[in-house]
Amino acid sequence: MNCDWIRQRMDAYVDNELPEAEAAEFEAHMRSCAACANAALEQTRLKLATRTAGQRFTPPAEFLQRMEQNLRPQSAKPSWRLLRWPVALPVAMAAALLLAVLLIANFQHRRAAYAELADLHVTTLASANPVDVISEDRHTVKPWFAGRIPFTFDLPELKDTGFELSGGRVVYLQHSPGAQLLYTLRKHRLSVFIFQDGQAWPGMMTGASSELSFHMESWSHSGLRYVIVGDVSDADIHSLAELLRKVARQ
Amino acid sequence: MAEPTTDTGTFEELTLPLLARLYNLARWLTQDAVEAEELVQESCMKALRGFGSYRQGTNFSAWIYRIMRNTFLTSRAGLKHTTISLDDEESDVPEPATVGTPETALLASFDQQAIQGALEELPLHFREIILLCDVEEMSYQAISDALGIPIGTVMSRLSRARRAMRAQLAGMPNSPRPRSASR
Numbered sequence: 561m562n563c564d565w566i567r568q569r570m571d572a573y574v575d576n577e578l579p580e581a582e583a584a585e586f587e588a589h590m591r592s593c594a595a596c597a598n599a600a601l602e603q604t605r606l607k608l609a610t611r612t613a614g615q616r617f618t619p620p621a622e623f624l625q626r627m628e629q630n631l632r633p634q635s636a637k638p639s640w641r642l643l644r645w646p647v648a649l650p651v652a653m654a655a656a657l658l659l660a661v662l663l664i665a666n667f668q669h670r671r672a673a674y675a676e677l678a679d680l681h682v683t684t685l686a687s688a689n690p691v692d693v694i695s696e697d698r699h700t701v702k703p704w705f706a707g708r709i710p711f712t713f714d715l716p717e718l719k720d721t722g723f724e725l726s727g728g729r730v731v732y733l734q735h736s737p738g739a740q741l742l743y744t745l746r747k748h749r750l751s752v753f754i755f756q757d758g759q760a761w762p763g764m765m766t767g768a769s770s771e772l773s774f775h776m777e778s779w780s781h782s783g784l785r786y787v788i789v790g791d792v793s794d795a796d797i798h799s800l801a802e803l804l805r806k807v808a809r810q
Numbered sequence: 811m812a813e814p815t816t817d818t819g820t821f822e823e824l825t826l827p828l829l830a831r832l833y834n835l836a837r838w839l840t841q842d843a844v845e846a847e848e849l850v851q852e853s854c855m856k857a858l859r860g861f862g863s864y865r866q867g868t869n870f871s872a873w874i875y876r877i878m879r880n881t882f883l884t885s886r887a888g889l890k891h892t893t894i895s896l897d898d899e900e901s902d903v904p905e906p907a908t909v910g911t912p913e914t915a916l917l918a919s920f921d922q923q924a925i926q927g928a929l930e931e932l933p934l935h936f937r938e939i940i941l942l943c944d945v946e947e948m949s950y951q952a953i954s955d956a957l958g959i960p961i962g963t964v965m966s967r968l969s970r971a972r973r974a975m976r977a978q979l980a981g982m983p984n985s986p987r988p989r990s991a992s993r
Contacts, residue, residue, distance in 0.1 A: 571965065571968055571969050571972065572950075572965065575943060575950070575968075577949065577950050603972075606972070606975075606976070607944050609921075609922070609925055610925055610929075610940060610944040610945065610975075611944050611945055611947070612922060613922040613923075613925035613926045613929070614834075614838070614925075614926075614929065614940075614941050614944060614945030615834060615945060616834065616837070616838075616926055617833060617834045617837035617838070617846070618830065618833075618834075619829065619830055619833035619834075619847075619850075620847075623833070623847050623850075624829055624830070627829055627850070627851065627854065628826060628829075630851075630854070630855075631821070631822050631825055631826060631854065631858070632822060675859065679852070679855055679856070679859075682855075683848065683851065683852050683855070686851065687848055689844060732884045732885060
């Protein structure tokens with residue numbers, strides 16, 4: 561045992577990871593070697609100082625409250641009247657978070673790909689910044705994605721359809737980047753997800769389906785997989801799907 | 811040696827006490843308040859969905875941190891850090907001349923602000939292993955589980971991370987800059 565042996569084990573000693581026998585040898589050496597003892601002292605001081613300095617960020621009280629409400633089992637939840645959502649949060653966000661509670665209570669039984677998209681939809685609605693490009697203009701939203709995702713797509717004209725475009729953002733599903741477009745219909749919000757079709761979608765089927773209270777419709781066109789998720793009727797989702805299919809065929 | 815952690819309970823019982831710690835780690839990862847909140851929220855939802863795969867009695871904080879880390883690394887912000895440099899594990903971090911000499915100015919720089927600044931400057935994979943070991947006080951085994959790397963790699967990465975941090979604290983001009991994360 562020499563100073564090199566000690567230095568090689570310095571981290572493990574300070575982290576209390578050295579086997580008992582080696583720790584005893586380590587300490588015996590330090591009693592006779594001031595340089596190694598000083599090095600251990602310095603390392604310990606740095607570790608303790610890092611521990612304090614690393615505890616730097618405290619979560620906002622509103623965030624903790626929101627998370628606790630989300631994580632609490634359904635039976636223990638307070639009634640609607642007792643829920644104290646932050647005043648600044650819009651009612652839609654509160655509704656979305658309640659939907660999240662319903663969703664997460666049944667996560668175990670959901671198909672992976674649909675479940676992931678429902679997660680993304682709920683997370684988006686609950687977010688303070690749901691979209692990265694905020695615009696009702698399809699000619700603003702579509703170009704924004706250029707260079708951010710490895711494909712392009714067309715968006716439909718929405719005049720007199722009841723649908724409004726709110727904006728979009730880049731999302732990742734199974735490590736693949738894609739587009740999420742947020743639409744509004746009679747105060748309901750719908751997400752349109754567009755990804756490259758392929759092996760990442762083994763569970764995806766073309767057609768309509770539902771995930772708990774959400775309705776979905778999915779189809780594939782020209783190598784792209786489209787999925788619409790929302791809490792409106794199947795017919796409404798189908799209408800938006802038809803608009804998207806029509807513009808994609810043009 | 812560090813005692814293994816044994817965590818048992820419902821998802822709520824295990825997660826609620828960790829929220830503040832998860833948020834702190836998320837802030838260090840994302841370096842943004844809004845993104846940190848979203849990261850914790852999304853990670854908890856994923857963890858709840860996958861709670862069936864958590865083995866009761868194992869280290870829950872390592873398990874949920876792994877989910878949060880993977881969520882971050884596949885997010886828009888995280889992908890910026892995923893340019894893997896295969897040299898990362900082998901690259902040598904310059905040894906500050908002050909190591910092991912407590913009479914130097916290095917000890918004087920052990921103030922909170924200096925350490926926070928040094929942590930911010932570290933590459934992501936160095937920053938997170940120091941946080942897990944020194945702030946979260948995870949054992950090497952728990953860090954190995956959380957990062958999905960062998961214990962030997964935990965030890966070598968931790969050693970280099972601490973050297974890099976000392977280099978930052980000593981103000982070495984050739985100390986490593988943020989650039990990548992190893993998975």
